[in-house]
Amino acid sequence: MFLILKFISYPILLIFLAVNAYCVYKAGTDIIQYYKAYLWFAVGIATYFVIKPLFRKNLSFLETFTHELTHTIVGLIFFQRIHSFTATDGEGGVMKHSGKHTNNVFIALAPYFLPIFTFTLLLFRIMVKTEYLQFFDVLIGLSVAFHFVAMIKDIRPNQSDIKTCGYVFSYLFISAFLLFNTSIILWSIQNGISVAFVNWWDNAVFWAGNLRSFGTMVNNGLTFSYRKKIILRWI
Helix, strand or coil, rough: HHHHHHHHHHHHHHHHHHHHHHHHHHHHHHHHCHHHHHHHHHHHHHHHHHHHHHHHHHHHHHHHHHHHHHHHHHHHHHHCCCEEEEEEECCEEEEECCCCCCCCHHHHHHHHHHHHHHHHHHHHHHCCCCHHHHHHHHHHHHHHHHHHHHHHHCCCCCCCHHHHHHHHHHHHHHHHHHHHHHHHHHHHHHCCCHHHHHHHHHHHHHHHHHHHHHHHCCCCCCHHHHHHHHHHHHH
C-alpha cells in the first residue's frame, strides 16, 4: 500500500514542482520591478558570506543544531513524542521520536526545504513597526543564506534522511517544497507573509488555468486530426 501511495505521489509532486517553479519565476520578476523593497534583504545575504569565515566553527554546530531542531518542530506539529534531541560539533546529531506515522516524509526531509529561522522572522515581521523593517529584512537575508548553505552541505546521497525516503523521491520532494518556500519568502519581503500566500494561490490557479487551456487546445487539435483522417478515408 505504501509503495502504491508513493508511486501516485510522483505525478502530484511533479505538478507541484512545476507550479512552484512558475511562482518563483513570478516572484523573481517582482524583485526586478520592486528592487528597492529587497535591498536590505540582499544586504543580509551578502553579510552572511562576509562573516561566515569568521564564525566557521560556530556555524558548523549551528547548522547541525538547526537541522535537528527542524526535525523536532515538524515532529511536534505532527503530534510526535520527542524522546531526545542531540546536536554535536562535527559528529552530527539525531532526534528520536515516536508516535503514529514515524516515517513521515515531512519530518524526515523538513531540514532541507524549510528555513525555520526565516519563517520565524517572517511571522514576527508582521508585528514590527515600519522603521524597523530594514533590520528584520537583513536578518531574514542572513537566515536564508544560512539555510541554503547548510542545505547544500547536507543534501548528499549518504545522508540517512534521504536514503530512508529514497533518492529520487527525496530530491523531487525537497525541490518542490523548497521552491514553494522560496516564492513565499520573496513575496513576503515585499508585502508580508499573509499576502505572499495569496500571491502564491493566485499564480498557482493562473498556471493551472493555462495548463487546462493548453490541454483543451491539444485535445481539440487531436480530435480534429482524427476526424480529418476518417473523412479522408471515406473520400
